Amino acid sequence: MIRINDIYMPLGFTDEMLAARTAREIGVRPSDIHDLRLVRRSVDARKKNDVHFTIAVEASVKNEQYILRKFPPNKVSPAKHEKYTVNIAEERTHRPVVIGFGPAGMFAALILSQAGLKPIVLERGGDCDSRAAAVELYRTKGILNETSNIQFGEGGAGTFSDGKLTTGIRDRRITHIFSELVRFGAPAEILYSGKPHIGTDILRNVVKNLRNEIISLGGEVIFEAKAVGLTKTEGSVRSVIYEKNGVQTEIAADSVILAVGHSARDTFEYLLGEHIAMEKKIFAMGARIEHLQSDVNASLYGRFAGHPALPPADYKYAVHIPDGKSLYTFCMCPGGYVVAAASEKNTIVTNGMSLYARDAANANSALLVNVEPCDLADSSPLAGCELQRNVERAAFAAGGSDGSAPVITAGGFITGNLTPEFGKVKPSYTPSVKFALPDNILPDYITETIRKGLPMIAAKASFFADPEAVITMPETRSSSPVRILRGETLESVSLKGFYPCGEGAGYAGGIVSAAVDGMKCGEAVIENG
Template identity: 50%
Template sequence: MIKIADITLPLSAGRDELVKQASARLSLPEKEILSLKIIKKSVDARKKQDVHFQYTVGVTLKSGEEKAVGKSRDAKISLVESYHYEMPICRRLVKRPVVVGFGPAGMFAALILAQAGQRPIVLERGADVEKRTRQVEAFWNGGALNPDSNVQFGEGGAGTFSDGKLNTGTKDGRAGKVFEELVKAGAPEEILYEAKPHVGTDLLPGIVKAIREQIITLGGEVCFESKLIEMISQQGKVNRVVVERDGERQTIETQHVILAIGHSARDTFEAILEQGVTMEQKPFSIGARIEHSQAEINRAQYGSFAGHPALGAADYKLAVHLENGRGVYTFCMCPGGQVVAAASEPGRLVTNGMSRWARDDINANAALLVGVNSTDFESEHPLAGMHFQRKWEEAAFRVGGGDFRAPAQRVGDFLKGKASHSFGTMPSYRPGVVPADLSSCLPTYVVESMRQGILLMERRLHGFSNPDAVLTGVETRSSSPVRIIRGADGQSLTLGGLYPCGEGAGYAGGIVSAAVDGIRAAEAVLNSGE
């Protein structure tokens, strides 16, 4: 296949124009092109008077591909091979492997093990995606929080109630396997080539259910509402696990445990630390959700092209470095989305963002975060970062009134250091917000850094500091506060047969990178030869 990069087309151009441009770049008649597929598609909005699409395509010719590339003097034309994932070859493991957690990392670890014929047993403390969705909706409508099945816990992990963003900086070829399996499970094919692919909260449940069904069809077992209580070892290696299910404890014999528990399984962090599993503090970030009118973001990014049907809702990604040494940045930006209640513990309030596939809600939101590290925590304990998170989540819960309503503040008031009493842009957070002063539930240095960051970001995105924009707090779960140490073989340094992976173990930062790390963990199990 021939790869051709940097094909520029107007927003209204169709596939025929892509073929015409490709043939012109290759100096060949269109009839010589057997097939063309889009490898990458992105919006170029650097010049607001000329917003257009930028493509990279893969072209298959009837014959003579090497000759065609050899004749071309275009540096953006090259021969490439199609990606193909090679499944590790492994004999049947003595005991069935156990995967703890069914978010992106656990799901793809289990899928690889199932495809390799190893019949994995998956333990997920939360409910299946249908039941979990009902529980989350009930909570957002003012009902009780279920500590074991919520936005953080349950089938699909925290990513199920997000924008389903699949942006990734990883160059690992396993990402190709992730995208292929997602499309096979029902994700739109556009994710294979969009520069900023996403799936959407409304489509994710069906996709994760399809992957679960594939695992079961291949001989795997997925156990919901099943919580890991203890790992029992013999001679320094995992021998069995104890699971709580329906109020009863059961024991499962295994020699391999893939730990994919996500960044919010705090009770599990505490339990495995007590068992002697080595972990350490890890930097992360905290802040609040910032919410603007989506129409305002569209105008800022696309100028007169805003509203063009080929563009959809505009996004943004901003980062600044302050003189105080702090970094301030936007994260998990959700065009046309909502701010959501993402708590997983009673008495502690957390926000996140989500959007549907169409991204058609009236507001845009993103996390506005400030980096924190061990110098900000109150001790050298491995879980000090987790304790730090809890402190500010408890403060937000109190300021919000103690019923999971969130404290919110107009950006204009936040910059002036005064509490809000009303809103212009209406906050989208459910079950509702309380006008407040966010400085009462965030560290002073975080508040000051956010204020400086907002003003600097205004220079890059007009309207970012709009006084009527809304900040809703707090956001503390951008990434795991710990790293569970593992060796080159993927195993815990202190407990053989334990394979920590994904965001919760501190080795990933999004859906795709977590899924890739889950695949790595599965490969490590398959290569262990036990």
């Protein structure tokens, strides 16, 4: 079986057209090709007068060795199918404990269960269904549940997301993660889409199915169970203490994976107090911008906008401000919503999500500026968390202290003048928004970078010049401001048997890289014994 890359296909192509084109590309007859399978499909919209798909396929072809010799390896190569396997581990005195059931904790617990180690998972938030009710209450009435919300609960921060599965990392585990997600109910197209996404509506079922698999293999998932303490003996972890319904329970454990995400500020504070080594790390803050999705489509797809074969257009931009910082877009959600993503009372936090269909009127993305450790005056490893919290509280006050998010048009943001009226773009944030200037919310260098950077992005993408685009503030939780230090065995440098994992510990950014890191920590627990 061989893989054939870079096949140009028009929008709306059929299987027959793909088979014929593949044959032509490698100079064989269509009848010489068998078991043709799509393995990659990306939209190429670089030329507005020629928007098309770029395809890769795998197939069995007559005289494969001859064809492999005839074409360069970037065009034709042997198909590779690495299988990821989990071996059954030897029985242990204690079951491993996984703290947190986001992508990192889920995939760590999944492979530990598959190795027969029957992990115990502690998740501070509720299961998907009760969590969805809590998120809905906050979305519609502004009543925040600090235990279950967009950050905390089954599936972690990604459950109420766009479910984008794009990642900057390369790792052999990614193919396995995708096939596991499909096994648990994700659309099969994530296996070949150039920009795979699941959508929050489908993701919730995927998460439940994954949990059921862990339980069916002997694992246990305890919801509304917040890890509040660790005990140690001679530099190794001895037990974990968790609290559920006001009652504390101790579990003896010598392997503990900490996958608590970037919003577990109280857990970070506890660990710092226990002298677990951690440091400040680079993170980012800014705001969410919304445009009409139809304007984004028109700008990026030209006359092809609206073609039924095309997904809603997405984008990614970065600009460097002369003598200053960089502004970049992040976590773009086509046809989605800006969501209320706070986990602490009297704060406002934004983020973005979308359904599988991505059919809402607005496109949104975060406009982010990096915050370097040297930008933080305080030397504490948790100085970044403190800055996030201050910004989130300032936003709450600027929104009128009633749960409204501060909002401004892009034109108003750039000129510094509030025009208290929306144009064609209406904010999707609920339950309410209030017009406010950014100056009392975001640090000056972030406001200035967004002010100067927006026209620079507009020079690359016309829809960004729209003064009626809406900016909702602030976006503070795009990445973790802290890293919990670990050594070669992936254990904390301060505590043996304790594995800081995923985004909160500073080793991932996004669903896929968090899941990869969860698997790495699970493998380490299996190997280290």
